[in-house]
Amino acid sequence: MADDPTRQLEERARAARAEFDAAVSAATDAAALQALRDRFVGRKAGLVTALMKDLGQLPAEARKAAGASLNALKQAIEGALEERQAALAAGEREARLQAERVDVTLPGRPIPQGGRHPLTTVREDLEDIFVAMGYEVYDGPEVEDDYHCFEALNMPADHPARDMQDTFYLEGPGGLLLRTHTSATQIRYMVENERPPEVRIICPGKVYRRDDDITHSPMFQQIEGLVVGKGITLGDLKGTIEVFLHRLFGPQYPVRFRHSYFPYTEPSVEADLGCINCGGSGCRICKQTGWLEILGSGMVNPAVFEAVNRRLGRNAYDPEQVTGFAFGLGIDRVAMLRYGIDHIRLLYQSDLRFLEQFPR
């Protein structure tokens, strides 16, 4: 009985099955599964394959049943390998999902946001106030010439008022310079626009002077205003400036006008605002006067209209027909007053620790 080939084959099949069952649950990766596939059902050296080859040694009447049972074994092994492979893949996927797990309830990391520079905020506030009063915003160049910056503003070459504005001149032909004030843009507008004699503009922009201390920077910013029309009076100037300053700083501060001198206005006045720091009792900010000097202004000097007319070659701004007023103020100064900034350079250092303190 012991050497009955049918029993021997059954015995070898049972042993192969037992070995496979033990090995398959121990296989933990694709390579181990492939090794099992080779060992048991491989075409060349598979144990079950060898058993099938040995079927020929069985008596004919035993072959069919033995063949069927070997086929079943082969299928069981292949099925188990596939199942195991699927289980391993599922395990891997689960592990990957665990590893890649994200907590969707975590708050997001904020993206740093830029903000407006305080000078931009102030400039836009100034523009808004005037635009609401019907003014047009008009830009002029920072590189100017003597005519627009001085000559047409009634400051001929030897005029002592030029000394008030220490100028950066550019080398080379053309007598170019960096504008010392936005007043140059008044002239540009009148010379370059064909819709006079009604004018209502503001001109914000950078200006340059050889000046450097805690309240002066070689580059700073101004806003200029010019109104021209029939019957414009000093009363219009005063009303406009008062409304403007009250909208900018608040209606609680008194506004006063002092006579002054600018070559391009006659009469000239400066506007002061009751000190927003001490309320008028006197402090360091207002130099103990109770008043803050805010802007220069005046009625446009007919000499300015005449200079423009000469340039245009026609009497476009006839001083007998039209009058006007103009004003100019420093944007930096307004920003320093509004935010309590004590050194102008802070506005130009791009230091985020400083800039982040301002409303955006």
Ligand code: DAH
């Ligand atoms: N240009 C003057 C300055 O730079 C400011 C100024 C004064 C402008 C009187 C004007 C004006 O338009 O009428 O300080």
